[in-house]
Amino acid sequence: MNCHGHEKRASGPRSRPALALSVLVAALLSLIPWSGTAVAHGSVVDPASRNYGCWLRWGSDFQNPEMARLDPMCWQAWQDNPNAMWNWNGLYRNGSGGNFPAAVPNGQLCSGGRTEGGRYNSLDAVGPWKTTDITGTFTVKLHDQASHGADYFLVYVTRQGFDPTTQPLTWNDLQLVKRTGRYAPSQNYEIPVSTSGLSGRHVVYTVWQASHMDQTYFLCSDVNFR
Template sequence: MHLQELVHLPRWTLRALALLSAALLCLIPMADNASAHGSLVDPASRNYGCWERWGDDFQNPAMADEDPMCWQAWQDNPNAMWNWNGLYRNGVAGQFESAIPDGQLCSGGHAESGRYNSLDAVGPWHMTDVSSSFTMDLYDQASHGADFMRVYVTKQGFDPATQAIGWDDLQLLEVTGSYAPSNHYMIPVSTSGLSGRHVIFTIWQASHMDQSYYLCADVNFV
């Protein structure tokens, strides 16, 4: 139907067409949902935590003072927060240390795209209090399953608020077995001799293809 024909339609007909168009739009899946994957939700990864705290309130100027690291991420590239479930690389074939340079672990080495670079920023990221033994919750929105998880923590004495994270700054805590496709994978973790601010760095190797996720969660051992 041409524009000139629409102009002469009765008002009730135009209203019906508008309602029909709105209903049809609701049936179209959003791109983010179609390509949804997942992230750590407890303790929250940096980008999921930003989305959880500010996704419904991203225009609030209080973010700058209350959550400065999320604020800088939002200013740098809003997709770091909106696409909290898509921080992965394909085809790494287990060569994680070769694929992800020092200083780029929290962005998964995505320097070429710039989407997640802000997650590598050094500073006082929001922390989750944990004890020496705790359980992590990884939310798999697309039920990919996992071949394994590799869970690291920054070494005692390393300060992620003032230093960029490299592979030599990590100690391996846990290598899990496989997980059948589901929405939540619970990962028990035990530590010893850790206190204060640390980063939990998790590699999730998905099962549906050679797809690996790189997730930084800031914690405070109490």
């Protein structure tokens, strides 16, 4: 994204529309998490977490009204709080102490318990989120821009019969399919997962316990088991 707000003019003051556009672009740039500021953290990029997927599909076209028809769950998320997508890598809570059900109530799992002042609340919305096709053996890929490392990852998958298009996600709906050991600080992690007996639409729920402090990421990825 380029901003030409400092371009010299031959004469006359800047027009109001041009000034308004310049302010808007500057505001958007200030929200982008990869701009070298301290807000860079991470998220699951494959299968894409809900807000990362929305940013990936619509970040360059987020005001397109066609999103409401083509991708309604992302549309409601953009309308609720665009910062949930611009800051796709900031969905975490500090100080959970490993007691995740206490920190993240049922129905609020995808927003990390309405963390960050409710920025990510739209990710708890029940409905037909876009899915990634996977098989029973798949790999969770996580991008860690800040190289926090991990004490461990927990990967859950919803039980067979749970319908995320009509039911809010609860801890009782999840089956733990992978617990890892430590990961040294890096920018990319891969977590191999094996399941059996799953088909159709599910949610993969990844809990990332970062190593640099008691900081935990709670990440929903919508999938379709083929």
